[in-house]
Amino acid sequence: MYDFAIIGGGIVGLSTAMALGDRYPHAKILVLEKESQWAFHQTGNNSGVIHSGIYYKPGSFKAQFCRDGSRSMVEFCQKHDIEHDICGKVIVATEAQELPRLENLYKRGLDNGIAVRRISPEEVKEIEPHVSCVGGIRVLSTGIVNYKQVCLKYAEIIQQQGGDLRLNTKVIQIIQKGKNQVVETNKGNFETKFVINCAGLHSDRIAKLGKANPEAKIVPFRGEYYELTPAKRYLVKTLIYPVPNPDFPFLGVHFTRMIDNSVHAGPNAVLSLKREGYKKTDFDLRDFAEVITYPGFWKLAAKHADEGIQEIIRSFSKAAFVRSLQKLIPEVQAEDLVPTHAGVRAQALMNNGSLVDDFLIIQGDNSIHVCNAPSPAATSSLEIGKAIVRQIPQPAHLQSLVT
Structure with a gap:
């Protein structure tokens, strides 16, 4: 018992x-x-980031748990000699129209009690010399670890x-x-x-x-990554994120320096046809049928049709994936990237089509x-x-x- x-x-x-x-x-x-x-x-398949909590609605469990959890995770790693690095990250606007969203994100960071500051494109280049942007914010408390x-x-x-x-x-x-x-x-x-x-x-x-x-029903989304070849790892010093679309539940493709010094680029976000489907060819009839017959999925798909189509294109077209990454680092070329492991996110979805x-x-x-x-x-x-x-x-x- x-x-x-x-x-x-x-x-x-x-x-x-x-x-x-x-x-x-x-x-x-x-x-x-x-x-x-x-x-x-x-x-075991996530990006290994110790998040700051900047993205989450003030007062939400996510914001509260992440802010406090970031501190306690670092303390845990220090106590038990687990390798980690509080390297910080930059979130950048690559077009002028993204600047208002960047400013909103900055204010949200302040509301969540996070150490965050605005930085100019010149200051971004001091941290990440190969990034092209029109503005950025620096989040000091972000780190990396092997979970x-x-x-x-x-x-x-x-x-x-x-x-x-x-x-x-x-x-x-x-x-x-x-x-x-x-x-x-x-x-x-x-x-x-x-x-x-x-x-x-x-x-x-x-x-x-x-x-x-x-x-709510769990709907699996596969996030696919590329990895920079060792010769091109110099392009990324820390973590580089775009300004996320607040109407879309994912953060967009970004660059993450891992604790083993490799650099991952991604992920996209596509529907997985199996709850544990790490490959495009993975398929489970029960898992697929549950999603495809769930009214909430079709309501979500209709709401985010344009973004969903772009994610699917990136999944099957390396060139499209590379173009998304080039918005952040124009020097990146297709030959600089090799496929690496994917992850699957368990996302709860309500019957009305709203994501939990x-x-x-x-x-x-x-x-x-x-x-x-x-x-x-x-x-x-x-x-x-x-x-x-x-x-x-x-x-x-x-x-x-x-x-």
Whole structure:
């Protein structure tokens, strides 16, 4: 019998287990992950950025968790000797018509309590000599890290706390048994008093197994990247982002220097035909049918038809992808770029076609379901874990597990 069972071994599931171990040191905690390693999907395929929180609506969970999470992530890396670099980034306007949006983003950064300053095109070139722009802002607190390494440290701490970590264990069903729940898996059944669903790309399905209604469906978007050849890495010193379109949910193609000194360029954002579809040819009939028959998807597609078409063109045309990158760094040529790994983002979408813009954490019967945790979830993971633990009801039996 476990006190808590966490489904999902990505960075949010592991941070939640670690926070539970801190809060309830005598609790029996179980983490179930269907893959053979931790952080296999979203966490292990992201850009490794420690985000500042500049993009997010003031007062939102994203803004709050990201601002606080950025600080706590850096402190965690320092404490555990995890390689990281607070290199900062520039966000640049490449056309005059983007300057009002850049100014709005600057003000949002100030509203969110972030260290941000306006910089001229000349000042941008002092930081990133190869960028072409008409204005920019400098975000000092942005950094880079390898989140897989962070997750391995989380898992190590959970084991030290006495937690039970199970890889290669896929959840099949959740059955109510009195006040408890039985989590049925391919490796046997586990009885628990409380379930926490951090299943990422499958979080809506796990919620339904637990008789909870997320009122949203996970729609997978694949982000495809190129990597600068080693000879051209000098073109990028830190992180270079365009001014995002506030009406479109993605940040646009950008340049990211990774912690291993490679430089990734991208991503675009295209519908994936499989929830774990990292290749253009990946296809799953169930996943595809769920999206294509979901009214919310067609409403979203109609609203963002022009942007969606451009993303698809970039997916199949390297030349189009390169042209987008050349808006930031005109020197970049097609031969300077080679394909690298893609990532898949689990985006919750409402039936009315609106994207769930914030973290979505819902209560069930003796359960909590994290049904939307896109970027900046990795940056925010320590704060999300603590917030989930705070939302757990306090029955009498938990008090005996505190000390």
